[in-house]
Amino acid sequence: MTDAPSDPPTELPPGHRSGFVAICGRPNVGKSTLLNAILGEPLAVATPHPQTTREKLLGVWTEHAFQAVLVDTPGIHRARSALNQYMVGQALAGARDVDLVLLLVETPLVRSAEDAHAWQPGEVALEALSLLAELQRPIALVMTKIDRLRDRDLMIPILQTMSEAHPFEGIVPTAAATGEGLEQLRSLVSDRLPQGPRYFDGESLSDRPMRWHAAELIRAELFEHLREEVPYSCAVVVTAYNEGSRVDRISATIFVERPSQKGLVIGKGGRMIKKLREGSQMRIANLTGRVSEVHLNIDIAKNWTRDPSKLETLGYREEKDS
Numbered sequence: 672m673t674d675a676p677s678d679p680p681t682e683l684p685p686g687h688r689s690g691f692v693a694i695c696g697r698p699n700v701g702k703s704t705l706l707n708a709i710l711g712e713p714l715a716v717a718t719p720h721p722q723t724t725r726e727k728l729l730g731v732w733t734e735h736a737f738q739a740v741l742v743d744t745p746g747i748h749r750a751r752s753a754l755n756q757y758m759v760g761q762a763l764a765g766a767r768d769v770d771l772v773l774l775l776v777e778t779p780l781v782r783s784a785e786d787a788h789a790w791q792p793g794e795v796a797l798e799a800l801s802l803l804a805e806l807q808r809p810i811a812l813v814m815t816k817i818d819r820l821r822d823r824d825l826m827i828p829i830l831q832t833m834s835e836a837h838p839f840e841g842i843v844p845t846a847a848a849t850g851e852g853l854e855q856l857r858s859l860v861s862d863r864l865p866q867g868p869r870y871f872d873g874e875s876l877s878d879r880p881m882r883w884h885a886a887e888l889i890r891a892e893l894f895e896h897l898r899e900e901v902p903y904s905c906a907v908v909v910t911a912y913n914e915g916s917r918v919d920r921i922s923a924t925i926f927v928e929r930p931s932q933k934g935l936v937i938g939k940g941g942r943m944i945k946k947l948r949e950g951s952q953m954r955i956a957n958l959t960g961r962v963s964e965v966h967l968n969i970d971i972a973k974n975w976t977r978d979p980s981k982l983e984t985l986g987y988r989e990e991k992d993s
């Protein structure tokens with residue numbers, strides 16, 4: 672993970688800090704939401720469904736005194752299919768060689784002091800922690816979604832239990848939804864970055880091209896409108912992205928695994944595909960600030976989630992250097 676520093680050091684204040692910070696944890700704990708809350712932009716797709724994020728994404732957090740390159744990662748879980756194994760591989764690749772790993776753990780919804788004292792992290796969370804610990808990078812614990820806990824005193828025994836699981840660099844309770852804890856997280860991150868120049872210019876927000884983000888935003892629409900396994904069986908490939916002065920024109924193909932899913936994506940009288948197209952246009956416009964016109968095709972890539980060579984054709988490729 673090395674990019675040539677792009678700003679002349681003279682423009683930066685003395686003692687400027689910079690580095691990579693991975694955002695890791697089980698699926699659905701709020702990793703992408705936290706990245707978006709820190710950056711103040713809907714850069715990473717976040718949905719109520721676990722295993723939304725499939726690939727790592729760099730989100731560049733630039734302040735005067737530091738630049739933290741945040742790495743949003745897929746949830747670490749027990750993976751069976753080729754797609755799920757790719758996702759966990761992406762998560763661990765995202766945490767390799769970083770300056771700090773943020774391990775996100777969802778605040779349990781305990782209702783009494785007794786429950787809070789008895790609470791233990793789940794097996795999958797502990798497995799995620801041990802996989803990350805093997806990378807031998809410093810790990811800080813970020814408890815997420817504390818806004819859902821009515822009695823904040825119940826947090827004390829929970830933090831005590833978590834602090835016994837690993838010698839964390841720090842522990843911060845947060846709620847990306849309300850902004851709680853983000854200032855404390857900012858201090859924790861900036862204090863732990865080494866001194867150094869910026870990796871990206873101050874204007875960059877993401878390492879991914881707009882066509883990648885467009886495909887992600889179309890996937891977000893699939894998660895919003897389609898049920899059960901259907902969004903998990905979909906891959907989106909942007910085949911053309913023409914950026915105009917006022918309107919961006921985007922063509923994309925949605926690949927499903929089975930012919931029956933094609934009918935669900937099109938919907939009765941084409942109503943679903945119309946809804947997906949309109950929603951995608953709104954989401955893309957929201958990120959770019961320009962009007963977007965989306966054209967969607969649908970195709971079948973039979974059982975692609977289980978076939979490593981089809982994953983590659985659909986763009987899910989391991990980078991050579993990670």
Ligand SMILES: Nc1nc2c(ncn2[C@@H]2O[C@H](COP(=O)(O)OP(=O)(O)OP(=O)(O)O)[C@@H](O)[C@H]2O)c(=O)[nH]1
Pocket residue numbers: 697698699700701702703704705716717718719720721722723724725744745746815816817818819845846847848849
């Ligand atoms: N109440 C509350 N909900 C939150 C908060 N942060 C995230 N969520 C919700 O938790 C769900 C999952 O959020 P994501 O950001 O997609 O979680 P993730 O860890 O990126 O999930 P994967 O990519 O699937 O691993 C969404 O419905 C979010 O709105 C929070 O601070 N408070």
Ligand SMILES: [Mg+2]
Pocket residue numbers: 702703704716717723724744745
């Ligand atoms: Mg995510």
